[in-house]
Amino acid sequence: MGERIRLYDPAPVSDSVSGSVLESDRQAVLSICVLTGDAGRDATGLGDPRELTERYAAPYLDLEREHAWVAEREGRVLGYLLAAADTASFAARFEARPSPLLNADARGRHAADMLRSADEEYPAHLHVDLLPEGQGSGFGRRLVEHCLEQLAAEGVPGVHLVVDPRNEGAQAFYARVGFTERRRDADGIVFGRLLS
Numbered sequence: 122m123g124e125r126i127r128l129y130d131p132a133p134v135s136d137s138v139s140g141s142v143l144e145s146d147r148q149a150v151l152s153i154c155v156l157t158g159d160a161g162r163d164a165t166g167l168g169d170p171r172e173l174t175e176r177y178a179a180p181y182l183d184l185e186r187e188h189a190w191v192a193e194r195e196g197r198v199l200g201y202l203l204a205a206a207d208t209a210s211f212a213a214r215f216e217a218r219p220s221p222l223l224n225a226d227a228r229g230r231h232a233a234d235m236l237r238s239a240d241e242e243y244p245a246h247l248h249v250d251l252l253p254e255g256q257g258s259g260f261g262r263r264l265v266e267h268c269l270e271q272l273a274a275e276g277v278p279g280v281h282l283v284v285d286p287r288n289e290g291a292q293a294f295y296a297r298v299g300f301t302e303r304r305r306d307a308d309g310i311v312f313g314r315l316l317s
């Protein structure tokens with residue numbers, strides 16, 4: 122089986138012999154979101170995990186799964202990249218999506234946060250996260266390359282993302298894969314990469 126990057130699959134995975142449901146891509150993505158959710162480290166125990174997954178993972182799987190990829194090794198999902206090609210459109214859909222945790226006010230605030238980092242040059246944004254055992258072996262670079270190739274083919278001019286200032290590893294990573302720092306503010310460090 123080896124290693125591969127593939128599109129997120131919304132179908133539950135079941136064991137062909139017993140019929141029991143194995144870990145689905147969705148469960149894997151939500152769990153990795155929490156296990157990397159504290160500036161790249163495990164956020165388990167730091168509050169309701171849905172505070173993270175309802176902002177940074179589940180909406181992307183529900184609203185824009187054509188831009189969701191997973192990194193798999195020997196059949197196990199070790200990481201993901203979730204992107205929104207047009208942040209303005211995604212923020213509007215995020216706000217309208219009912220959430221088990223976030224009420225309309227909370228969704229509106231998060232949508233406004235997303236919009237603050239986007240502009241016409243850099244309309245897309247992404248999140249990439251890998252479990253520790255998936256880090257440092259090129260998955261992050263391959264996920265970013267897959268995503269940027271797809272977005273460029275769709276005519277998207279640029280991509281941005283926001284990094285927690287405490288996350289020095291991610292800052293080094295984005296610089297190595299062609300992103301440049303655009304600004305720092307209360308939201309974090311905004312990196313961008315033009316695609317044309």
Ligand SMILES: CC(C)(COP(=O)(O)OP(=O)(O)OC[C@H]1O[C@@H](n2cnc3c(N)ncnc32)[C@H](O)[C@@H]1OP(=O)(O)O)[C@@H](O)C(=O)NCCC(=O)NCCS
Pocket residue numbers: 157160161162200249250251252255256257258259260261262263283284285288289290291293294295297298
């Ligand atoms: C940040 C992350 C996505 C990088 O993915 P990765 O698979 O570990 O990185 P890669 O192996 O593809 O490395 C690509 C390049 O970035 C560099 N790099 C990656 N992580 C680095 C780190 N922590 N410190 C310094 N350089 C780093 C690599 O050396 C490599 O450089 P090279 O191509 O010049 O040799 C991954 O480590 C991760 O998910 N971390 C935890 C969650 C997280 O912080 N996500 C980002 C939130 S904004």
